[in-house]
Amino acid sequence: MKFRIYRYDPELGSAPRMQDYELDFDAKGKKVLDALIAIKDTLDESLSFRRSCREGVCGSDGVNVNGSNVLACITDLEGLKEPITIRPLPRLGVIRDLIVDMAQFYQHYKAVKPYLINLDPEPENERLQSPEDRAELDGLWECILCGCCTTSCPSFWWNPDKFLGPAALLQGYRFIADSRDQATDExxxxxxxxxxxxxxxxxxxxxxxxxxxxxxxxxxxxxxSLLVKRAL
Amino acid sequence: MRHVGGAHRGLDMWLLQRASALYMAGFLVAFLVLLLAAGPMGYETWRGLFAPMYMKVGGLLFVTALLVHAWIGLREIFIDYVHCLVLRLGLYLAFGILYLGCLAWSVDILWSVK
Structure with missing residues (x-):
């Protein structure tokens, strides 16, 4: 299988480049991360990338494969057009190869105060929610903060320091939608x-x-919609 | 707890963009109906369409909605792509004047139809 992978090592002082690799690899049932690990093991140990859980839960191996942001660990190799081009997530600073600087992303996440704000005295056990109120959080809490969405958003590309981006806004809404939170207005x-x-x-x-x-x-x-409701 | 609020702007523009789009869509449908009802089209029929006062007012509101919609769209583009403040303000001003001019001209055109 043919791969073209973005390489950059600031310590070498050279400009970023695309490097070609040819890997003797049976793609059946394998994921992009398997190929990256195989390249690092057999062809080039200097290739750097993040990965941890290798099953789409930790969100650490977000990369751009053939133009789309994906998690390398859950993206099938089969069906990808060769050479499979792997780049770091767009618009974030590159620390090395496929490793990006997520500081800006986390700063936006932090800015939406991603925690429950409730100034009532803590109950003995837990703050209860009705099943309906809890259901409001479905589709929000599952975010793993991989950064695939935010770095695919042109609005983030043009104003990365000011636009919070889809991930942070989704998390912002996760706490606005939480019936136990008291800081909706703020x-x-x-x-x-x-x-x-x-x-x-x-x-x-x-x-x-x-x-x-x-x-x-x-x-x-x-x-x-909530802003409109509040304003009118 | 330190709290820094937003600029409290953006919502009005966002709403106005939707409202102007709704008005334009509604006007175009109504205009199409009037057009079809007017029968065979010629210069006199076309002029006749714009003679009643409701058409002048409706038409002027349409032009206003179009210009408001376009100006908000341009503002979004400038915020996205024009990061130099002086240039951005200059563009706001230039297009603001241009669009206001278009509005004044539309009044003249619409009310010139007797």
């Missing part, structure tokens, strides 16, 4: 901004690439 205040929220033009790249099948565009739409 959260909406924070989001009501031409950059933070309204850079989203609803092109749904995020929905297309989300490896967990989530819908950040819908969550963003719900935030906008």
């Amino acid at each position: 959260r909406l205040d924070f989001l009501e901004d031409p950059y933070r929220l309204f850079r989203c033009h609803g092109i749904m790249n995020c929905v297309e690439v989300c490896p967990k099948g989530l819908n950040p565009t819908e969550a963003i739409g719900k935030i906008k």
